[in-house]
Amino acid sequence: MAADLNHTVVHASDRTASAHFLAGILGLEVGAPLGPFLPVDTGNGVTLDFYAADGPIASQHYAFLVPDEEFDTMIGRLEAAGVTYYADPHHTEPGRTNSLFGGRGAYFEDPDGHNMEIITRPYARPA
Structure with a gap:
């Protein structure tokens, strides 16, 4: 049996701002609100449900x-928005991208400090 990720909740201090930020960087659309959630659908059928959380956001x-x-284009959108991107997950190499697994990648923070990553090749796992 296979299990596919269908959706996940992204806690945000401002669900509208956070959903529009990420959708804008990735070139996606923000959907209509569904109860307390503001959805952003990805290309592989996974929905990010932005939720306005009270208190600190982990x-x-x-x-x-x-x-x-x-x-x-996505890197250009980050630059246009004044968002620093990094080659590494610890954010020590600003303004650089990486070339892991024969692709390209970068890390950046969303408005609530979530560590977002864009990659062009999936991570290689040992067989």
């Missing part, structure tokens, strides 16, 4: 596999 990591031909 930083999470979200990685997005993106087409290589759209990577530079």
